[in-house]
Amino acid sequence: MWRRLVGHLLAATLLLLTPSFVWAADLPVVVVATAGTAPRPGLVEALQIQLAGRAVIKAGPSLAERDLGARTKRASELVGADRTSLVIWVERVPAQEGAQPSFLLHLVGDREGHVLVVVQRSETDDEAGLDRTLALKVAEVFDAIATAPVAAAMARELSPEKANGARAATPPEAGDEAAPPPHFSFVGEVGGWGATGTGTASAQGGVVFGLGARLRYDAFVGELAATGRVVSELETIDSNGRVDASEGAFGASLRLAGIAGIAALGGLVEVGGRVLDATGETPGGEVGTGSTVVPYIAVGPDATFSLTPFLALRADVGVEVSLRHHRFTVNETPILDLGVIRGFASGGFVFSVP
The missing domain is CATH 3.40.50 (Rossmann fold)
Structure with a gap:
């Protein structure tokens, strides 16, 4: 189910991003x-x-x-x-x-x-x-x-005589400067993700994706996006039984950053839910199933590097905290413990339109 969902979302992302080269005419x-x-x-x-x-x-x-x-x-x-x-x-x-x-x-x-x-x-x-x-x-x-006004230390202007008639720049009066208008664009992201943490759950890896909007004003940028991920399955076996769990997640992320050259450096906050479908088996071969959604919040630093006007490379690291400690049990005995805190890292490509 999760693999089909991510396939549809990735196709929609590519469809939305196709017109980006036409809207470059606004730059x-x-x-x-x-x-x-x-x-x-x-x-x-x-x-x-x-x-x-x-x-x-x-x-x-x-x-x-x-x-x-x-x-x-x-x-x-x-x-x-x-x-x-x-x-x-x-x-x-x-x-x-x-x-x-x-x-x-x-x-x-x-x-x-x-x-x-x-x-x-x-x-x-x-x-x-x-x-x-x-x-x-x-x-x-x-x-x-x-x-901004042209500072004398920054630009060595030619005088009108040296420029043979070209008019020199006249700095505006104090207080006349206006910040550039805010720039709004749509963004899509796809990349890899990995995490490991407390509990008996093993390390996981998978694909992360998102769709949202970006607002740039002066030297600052903010992004708000709906996110999702599909990750590898969890498996725990001991003498009391076995639990296998498939996992996906959904959420919403907020990123704020300052722009320095081609880099945008800042931080992210994401809230969402881990969706788990588990199958348990007793030592005697009896099988049962169960599902749950575990809410979480994730925070960490964020770095985005522009490659072209419409493509950037992004890297995140941080900590994800589960707001509910969940364990899967077999015959009332805990087998798979999801833990509470885990570290994560992700990297991928960000597309913007326009």
Whole structure:
């Protein structure tokens, strides 16, 4: 029964998550252009990690204009079109013999109707490290454009003269800043689960799944979901008899976390019930059956890591406490003791729409 139920729920989860790639159109866009330098695929990958769930990264046109002012003007024309919030490109600066390669990262965006131009210089011969450094700077400016005034220590803006006519960003008046609007999405989760604890019950493993909703506001995120799990059977044999029990569970979980880069770190609380169907056998071969629901509460830390705008990896550990101590008996003799406290760990994938 439980195996059929989880099959239906997993199929429903996949059906609900299928349209997620269409709803990606609601996200802002960061365009990666080129200007006399070959595209850097590593930079695109690094940006997809840094801005996972917040922006769509797209390859843009080649900025073939000869001088910086013309390139900046062309990039500013791209900003705002097709939800583009930021246009970036990387230029390699000729270096003297024996010196480390030097690169200039150019960023052009819009800040409350003003063109923002930022230039970041990096010197390194570590190509992978360069892409990560540049992606971090892009994420920093992206967040500044979306949520906060641009601080002078964060963005080295070009003056209008240096940008050949591009208008410098004007920070808003104090008190004018507005937090980004809350973002609501549906979530689905599927993964593995394991637990062991007190009593005579053995360790168990199985599949956990859930469907719910997520609300993200500023640097915080909360999730409320209906959960379920199907786990391995319990079996206990001694001289007084034998008990076999199949188990599934249902519940509701609440997760609260703070966002730091691609990670969301926080905690979870889950309440629910363990549903057990048991079969007992006496030493003489007599058989009896019984069922019960044992309520529980589980708490523990929670970590979620974004892989793409719509896919994340999640890991949980914690403690599950049964609110009723239950034992299965044969001829009034306890055989299978479920215990009261057990530790658990789980890990799996989380899908979000949109």
